[in-house]
Amino acid sequence: MNISRKDFLKKTTLLSGGLILLPVIGNLSGCSASAESTKVTVSPEGIIKYNIAGTLKNPGDGELLELEKTDSKILLIKKQGNSFTALNSVCTHKGCELVKKRDFLDCPCHGSEFDFSGKVIKGPASEPLQSFKTEFDGKNTVTIFLK
Numbered sequence: 560m561n562i563s564r565k566d567f568l569k570k571t572t573l574l575s576g577g578l579i580l581l582p583v584i585g586n587l588s589g590c591s592a593s594a595e596s597t598k599v600t601v602s603p604e605g606i607i608k609y610n611i612a613g614t615l616k617n618p619g620d621g622e623l624l625e626l627e628k629t630d631s632k633i634l635l636i637k638k639q640g641n642s643f644t645a646l647n648s649v650c651t652h653k654g655c656e657l658v659k660k661r662d663f664l665d666c667p668c669h670g671s672e673f674d675f676s677g678k679v680i681k682g683p684a685s686e687p688l689q690s691f692k693t694e695f696d697g698k699n700t701v702t703i704f705l706k
């Protein structure tokens with residue numbers, strides 16, 4: 560199945576009216592299913608509550624979260640202090656699943672790299688990763704807002 564980049568981005572963007580959760584990702588040619596992920600539940604309001612107890616202790620630690628009942632995945636990464644970033648795990652170039660390295664996100668398909676804020680640090684991708692607002696309760700729960 561061939562799909563244009565523009566169509567892909569349209570289909571993968573979370574619109575304000577509801578979640579569009581990427582059944583198309585699994586059909587993109589050249590994609591690699593890879594890293595181990597943790598299944599998470601998304602509320603009807605588009606909220607994920609993720610318990611980080613025992614994980615995400617140090618800046619740069621990351622978890623790949625698989626949104627239940629979809630093929631969509633989000634990378635949750637600990638930043639400095641008690642802040643976190645949540646990024647769509649799909650490369651904005653042609654839709655391959657990114658691999659988290661120690662200090663950046665790597666695309667195994669054509670070599671794009673993104674920093675932990677989702678900004679492109681090496682092409683051919685030119686668009687940043689879709690990011691989602693997060694809140695940390697100061698204990699063990701990170702809330703990710705998909706809408």
Ligand code: FES
Nearest residue numbers: 650652653666669
């Ligand atoms: S799909 Fe990621 S660089 Fe091409």
